[in-house]
Amino acid sequence: MKGSGVAGTILCPLLLSILTEGCNQNASTRMNYNIGDHQLILHQNFLPDDEASALLLRLQKEIPWHQGRIRLFGRERTIPRKQCWVAEAGLSYRYSGSTLEPTPWPEWLRPLAAKVSRAAGCNFNSVLCNLYRDGQDSMGWHSDDEPELGTDPIIASLSLGAERRFRFRHRQDHKHTRCLLLPNNSLLIMPAGLQAQWQHELPKTRQLTGPRVNLTFRHVVHG
Numbered sequence: 718m719k720g721s722g723v724a725g726t727i728l729c730p731l732l733l734s735i736l737t738e739g740c741n742q743n744a745s746t747r748m749n750y751n752i753g754d755h756q757l758i759l760h761q762n763f764l765p766d767d768e769a770s771a772l773l774l775r776l777q778k779e780i781p782w783h784q785g786r787i788r789l790f791g792r793e794r795t796i797p798r799k800q801c802w803v804a805e806a807g808l809s810y811r812y813s814g815s816t817l818e819p820t821p822w823p824e825w826l827r828p829l830a831a832k833v834s835r836a837a838g839c840n841f842n843s844v845l846c847n848l849y850r851d852g853q854d855s856m857g858w859h860s861d862d863e864p865e866l867g868t869d870p871i872i873a874s875l876s877l878g879a880e881r882r883f884r885f886r887h888r889q890d891h892k893h894t895r896c897l898l899l900p901n902n903s904l905l906i907m908p909a910g911l912q913a914q915w916q917h918e919l920p921k922t923r924q925l926t927g928p929r930v931n932l933t934f935r936h937v938v939h940g
């Protein structure tokens with residue numbers, strides 16, 4: 718009896734801390750969404766909670782963010798967000814009349830790229846990092862179909878921070894739309910073939926919205 722009392726005193730706090738730890742960690746889930754003939758996968762709670770929070774802070778602090786300019790309908794304008802193109806040397810990225818020169822991979826980002834590559838079944842060698850400071854930062858309609866991504870690229874998009882709406886519209890019929898909510902710590906996998914038929918956008922919102930970092934992992938086929 719005496720012995721079990723001592724064991725109980727030791728075991729109970731241990732058991733309690735294991736159980737509480739379990740409760741604090743949101744379970745990782747995987748959901749499928751159909752857009753036309755394409756099946757998108759949304760992993761919620763892709764990373765352990767504390768890892769996701771630490772990563773969001775580190776990305777905001779350590780990525781060399783800049784607010785670039787693009788050419789749209791013949792006019793040059795400042796983009797409504799900050800961005801950084803991270804890739805191996807020589808892999809530049811051209812879109813909307815501007816060229817993004819690669820920032821070398823920070824060592825601390827490589828394990829995440831490997832984990833995202835495993836989840837998507839694609840060997841990503843580059844990532845476009847986007848920082849949306851608040852609800853007025855956004856990204857307009859486009860497809861990720863630049864020639865350097867090859868035909869029918871798979872794109873994996875990790876969202877950290879504020880939840881935002883993400884919209885799709887069919888390239889031939891703009892009235893045909895779909896909308897997804899991208900929560901904190903979620904990974905959206907856009908399958909091969911989607912970009913050729915659908916565009917996507919991250920619209921502005923009037924709601925009070927904190928910062929959000931989005932990482933879209935890509936495979937560049939030539940430099």
Ligand SMILES: O=C(O)CCC(=O)C(=O)O
Pocket residue numbers: 845847856861874876883899917918919931933
């Ligand atoms: O921030 C997002 O979720 C969208 C990013 C995006 O569309 C892109 O990088 O091409």
